[in-house]
Amino acid sequence: SQKIEQNSEALNIQEGKTATLTCNYTNYSPAYLQWYRQDPGRGPVFLLLIRENEKEKRKERLKVTFDTTLKQSLFHITASQPADSATYLCAQGTGTASKLTFGTGTRLQVTL
Amino acid sequence: ETGVTQTPRHLVMGMTNKKSLKCEQHLGHNAMYWYKQSAKKPLELMFVYNFKEQTENNSVPSRFSPECPNSSHLFLHLHTLQPEDSALYLCASSQDEARAALKAGELFFGEGSRLTVL
Numbered sequence: 001s002q003k004i005e006q007n008s009e010a011l012n013i014q015e016g017k018t019a020t021l022t023c024n025y026t027n028y029s030p031a032y033l034q035w036y037r038q039d040p041g042r043g044p045v046f047l048l049l050i051r052e053n054e055k056e057k058r059k060e061r062l063k064v065t066f067d068t069t070l071k072q073s074l075f076h077i078t079a080s081q082p083a084d085s086a087t088y089l090c091a092q093g094t095g096t097a098s099k100l101t102f103g104t105g106t107r108l109q110v111t112l
Numbered sequence: 113e114t115g116v117t118q119t120p121r122h123l124v125m126g127m128t129n130k131k132s133l134k135c136e137q138h139l140g141h142n143a144m145y146w147y148k149q150s151a152k153k154p155l156e157l158m159f160v161y162n163f164k165e166q167t168e169n170n171s172v173p174s175r176f177s178p179e180c181p182n183s184s185h186l187f188l189h190l191h192t193l194q195p196e197d198s199a200l201y202l203c204a205s206s207q208d209e210a211r212a213a214l215k216a217g218e219l220f221f222g223e224g225s226r227l228t229v230l
Contacts, residue, residue, distance in 0.1 A: 043116070043118075044219075091155075100157070101154070105154075
Protein backbone atom coordinates (compact mmCIF):
# COMPACT_ATOMS: atom_id res chain seq x y z
CA SER A 1 0.00 0.00 0.00
CA GLN A 2 1.09 3.59 -0.56
CA LYS A 3 2.99 5.09 2.35
CA ILE A 4 4.11 8.59 3.09
CA GLU A 5 6.79 9.42 5.62
CA GLN A 6 7.81 12.63 7.25
CA ASN A 7 11.28 11.84 8.48
CA SER A 8 11.55 14.27 11.34
CA GLU A 9 9.13 14.16 14.20
CA ALA A 10 10.42 17.53 15.40
CA LEU A 11 12.59 20.32 14.02
CA ASN A 12 14.00 23.24 16.01
CA ILE A 13 15.40 26.26 14.22
CA GLN A 14 16.33 29.82 14.99
CA GLU A 15 14.20 32.77 13.93
CA GLY A 16 15.20 34.14 10.55
CA LYS A 17 16.57 30.83 9.25
CA THR A 18 14.97 28.68 6.55
CA ALA A 19 13.09 25.64 7.81
CA THR A 20 13.10 22.63 5.49
CA LEU A 21 10.71 19.75 6.08
CA THR A 22 10.86 16.47 4.17
CA CYS A 23 8.14 14.19 2.92
CA ASN A 24 8.98 10.86 1.25
CA TYR A 25 6.60 8.49 -0.47
CA THR A 26 6.88 4.89 -1.56
CA ASN A 27 5.64 2.89 -4.52
CA TYR A 28 3.97 4.76 -7.33
CA SER A 29 4.10 8.51 -7.80
CA PRO A 30 1.13 10.40 -6.39
CA ALA A 31 -0.86 12.72 -8.63
CA TYR A 32 -0.23 15.55 -6.18
CA LEU A 33 1.10 16.38 -2.76
CA GLN A 34 -0.46 18.73 -0.25
CA TRP A 35 0.93 20.48 2.81
CA TYR A 36 -1.15 21.48 5.82
CA ARG A 37 -0.41 23.35 9.02
CA GLN A 38 -1.91 22.17 12.32
CA ASP A 39 -1.77 24.09 15.58
CA PRO A 40 -2.28 22.27 18.92
CA GLY A 41 -5.94 21.42 19.49
CA ARG A 42 -6.97 22.76 16.07
CA GLY A 43 -7.79 21.24 12.72
CA PRO A 44 -5.29 21.21 9.84
CA VAL A 45 -5.24 24.22 7.53
CA PHE A 46 -4.33 23.83 3.86
CA LEU A 47 -1.19 25.61 2.71
CA LEU A 48 -0.04 24.42 -0.71
CA LEU A 49 -0.68 21.79 -3.35
CA ILE A 50 1.85 20.67 -5.96
CA ARG A 51 1.02 18.36 -8.87
CA GLU A 52 3.28 15.68 -10.30
CA ASN A 53 4.07 17.73 -13.40
CA GLU A 54 5.19 20.73 -11.30
CA LYS A 55 8.68 21.08 -9.88
CA GLU A 56 8.07 23.95 -7.53
CA LYS A 57 5.27 26.04 -6.01
CA ARG A 58 5.56 29.23 -3.99
CA LYS A 59 3.27 31.21 -1.72
CA GLU A 60 4.72 34.17 0.15
CA ARG A 61 7.48 32.73 2.39
CA LEU A 62 6.54 29.14 1.58
CA LYS A 63 8.03 26.97 -1.15
CA VAL A 64 7.26 23.36 -2.02
CA THR A 65 9.20 21.14 -4.39
CA PHE A 66 8.27 17.78 -5.89
CA ASP A 67 11.02 15.41 -7.04
CA THR A 68 9.56 12.29 -8.64
CA THR A 69 13.02 10.76 -9.05
CA LEU A 70 13.81 10.97 -5.35
CA LYS A 71 10.12 10.35 -4.46
CA GLN A 72 10.28 13.34 -2.20
CA SER A 73 8.70 16.70 -1.49
CA LEU A 74 10.48 19.45 0.40
CA PHE A 75 8.62 22.21 2.22
CA HIS A 76 10.58 25.39 2.94
CA ILE A 77 9.68 28.33 5.16
CA THR A 78 12.07 31.22 4.59
CA ALA A 79 12.78 33.91 7.19
CA SER A 80 11.02 31.76 9.78
CA GLN A 81 9.21 33.38 12.68
CA PRO A 82 8.06 32.06 16.08
CA ALA A 83 4.49 32.27 14.71
CA ASP A 84 5.45 29.56 12.20
CA SER A 85 5.77 27.08 15.08
CA ALA A 86 3.23 24.33 14.42
CA THR A 87 2.96 20.79 13.11
CA TYR A 88 3.15 20.50 9.34
CA LEU A 89 1.42 17.60 7.61
CA CYS A 90 2.21 16.22 4.20
CA ALA A 91 -0.48 14.35 2.27
CA GLN A 92 -0.36 12.53 -1.05
CA GLY A 93 -3.27 12.11 -3.39
CA THR A 94 -3.98 9.82 -6.28
CA GLY A 95 -7.04 11.40 -7.78
CA THR A 96 -9.79 12.25 -5.36
CA ALA A 97 -9.75 13.82 -1.93
CA SER A 98 -10.93 10.58 -0.39
CA LYS A 99 -7.70 8.92 -1.46
CA LEU A 100 -5.46 11.32 0.44
CA THR A 101 -2.85 9.62 2.61
CA PHE A 102 -1.39 11.74 5.39
CA GLY A 103 2.00 11.61 7.05
CA THR A 104 2.40 11.78 10.82
CA GLY A 105 3.61 15.37 10.66
CA THR A 106 6.72 17.32 11.66
CA ARG A 107 6.53 19.62 14.66
CA LEU A 108 8.43 22.81 13.91
CA GLN A 109 9.64 25.04 16.74
CA VAL A 110 11.08 28.43 15.82
CA THR A 111 12.97 30.09 18.65
CA LEU A 112 14.18 33.65 19.12
CA GLU B 113 -12.66 30.41 10.95
CA THR B 114 -12.58 27.76 8.24
CA GLY B 115 -16.31 27.58 7.57
CA VAL B 116 -16.54 24.11 9.12
CA THR B 117 -17.96 23.99 12.65
CA GLN B 118 -17.75 20.97 14.90
CA THR B 119 -19.60 20.40 18.18
CA PRO B 120 -18.90 19.53 20.86
CA ARG B 121 -15.24 20.48 21.03
CA HIS B 122 -14.68 18.12 23.95
CA LEU B 123 -16.60 15.01 24.94
CA VAL B 124 -16.07 12.52 27.75
CA MET B 125 -18.17 9.39 27.66
CA GLY B 126 -18.37 6.00 29.26
CA MET B 127 -18.22 2.82 27.25
CA THR B 128 -21.97 2.26 27.51
CA ASN B 129 -23.01 5.79 26.51
CA LYS B 130 -24.50 6.92 23.22
CA LYS B 131 -23.42 10.30 21.95
CA SER B 132 -23.14 12.13 18.64
CA LEU B 133 -20.63 14.46 17.06
CA LYS B 134 -21.94 17.16 14.76
CA CYS B 135 -20.35 18.93 11.83
CA GLU B 136 -21.76 21.79 9.79
CA GLN B 137 -20.13 23.52 6.83
CA HIS B 138 -21.07 26.93 5.44
CA LEU B 139 -18.97 26.71 2.28
CA GLY B 140 -21.48 25.28 -0.16
CA HIS B 141 -19.42 22.11 -0.51
CA ASN B 142 -20.80 18.77 -1.58
CA ALA B 143 -18.31 16.36 -0.02
CA MET B 144 -17.83 15.80 3.69
CA TYR B 145 -15.40 13.59 5.58
CA TRP B 146 -14.74 12.15 9.03
CA TYR B 147 -11.11 11.63 10.05
CA LYS B 148 -9.66 10.19 13.25
CA GLN B 149 -6.40 11.62 14.61
CA SER B 150 -4.57 9.72 17.35
CA ALA B 151 -1.29 10.75 18.93
CA LYS B 152 1.75 10.03 16.77
CA LYS B 153 -0.41 8.48 14.04
CA PRO B 154 -1.39 9.91 10.67
CA LEU B 155 -4.91 11.08 10.03
CA GLU B 156 -7.13 8.09 9.31
CA LEU B 157 -10.00 8.53 6.91
CA MET B 158 -13.20 7.03 8.32
CA PHE B 159 -16.10 8.01 6.08
CA VAL B 160 -16.75 10.07 2.97
CA TYR B 161 -20.05 11.49 1.75
CA ASN B 162 -20.34 12.96 -1.72
CA PHE B 163 -23.65 14.67 -2.55
CA LYS B 164 -25.15 13.01 0.58
CA GLU B 165 -24.21 9.51 -0.57
CA GLN B 166 -21.64 7.52 1.39
CA THR B 167 -18.77 6.73 -0.94
CA GLU B 168 -16.19 5.46 1.51
CA ASN B 169 -16.26 3.40 4.69
CA ASN B 170 -12.68 2.68 5.59
CA SER B 171 -13.36 -0.54 7.54
CA VAL B 172 -14.67 1.43 10.49
CA PRO B 173 -16.22 -0.59 13.36
CA SER B 174 -20.00 -0.47 13.52
CA ARG B 175 -19.89 1.32 16.88
CA PHE B 176 -19.28 4.42 14.73
CA SER B 177 -22.31 5.29 12.62
CA PRO B 178 -22.27 8.27 10.24
CA GLU B 179 -25.26 10.22 9.05
CA CYS B 180 -25.43 12.87 6.34
CA PRO B 181 -28.95 14.36 6.11
CA ASN B 182 -27.87 17.04 3.62
CA SER B 183 -24.70 18.39 2.05
CA SER B 184 -24.13 20.86 4.90
CA HIS B 185 -24.44 18.55 7.88
CA LEU B 186 -22.61 15.44 8.98
CA PHE B 187 -23.01 13.46 12.16
CA LEU B 188 -21.01 10.69 13.78
CA HIS B 189 -23.08 8.61 16.16
CA LEU B 190 -21.09 6.86 18.87
CA HIS B 191 -22.22 3.75 20.73
CA THR B 192 -20.43 1.37 23.13
CA LEU B 193 -17.00 2.79 22.36
CA GLN B 194 -13.70 1.47 23.68
CA PRO B 195 -10.96 3.46 25.46
CA GLU B 196 -8.76 3.09 22.35
CA ASP B 197 -11.34 5.13 20.45
CA SER B 198 -10.21 8.19 22.39
CA ALA B 199 -8.85 10.61 19.79
CA LEU B 200 -9.43 13.87 17.98
CA TYR B 201 -12.23 13.45 15.43
CA LEU B 202 -11.98 15.84 12.54
CA CYS B 203 -14.64 16.76 10.04
CA ALA B 204 -13.64 18.15 6.66
CA SER B 205 -15.33 19.29 3.48
CA SER B 206 -14.36 19.88 -0.12
CA GLN B 207 -16.18 21.22 -3.17
CA ASP B 208 -16.86 17.69 -4.22
CA GLU B 209 -14.88 14.51 -3.98
CA ALA B 210 -13.44 14.51 -7.48
CA ARG B 211 -13.00 18.19 -8.19
CA ALA B 212 -11.10 18.67 -4.94
CA ALA B 213 -8.13 16.96 -6.54
CA LEU B 214 -8.29 18.74 -9.86
CA LYS B 215 -8.91 22.28 -8.72
CA ALA B 216 -7.63 23.67 -5.43
CA GLY B 217 -7.40 20.20 -4.03
CA GLU B 218 -7.82 21.33 -0.52
CA LEU B 219 -9.79 19.97 2.37
CA PHE B 220 -11.33 22.42 4.82
CA PHE B 221 -11.15 21.01 8.34
CA GLY B 222 -13.13 21.85 11.43
CA GLU B 223 -11.42 22.37 14.78
CA GLY B 224 -12.15 18.82 15.83
CA SER B 225 -13.97 17.08 18.66
CA ARG B 226 -11.66 15.71 21.35
CA LEU B 227 -13.21 12.45 22.52
CA THR B 228 -12.22 10.66 25.72
CA VAL B 229 -13.72 7.24 26.41
CA LEU B 230 -13.47 6.11 30.02
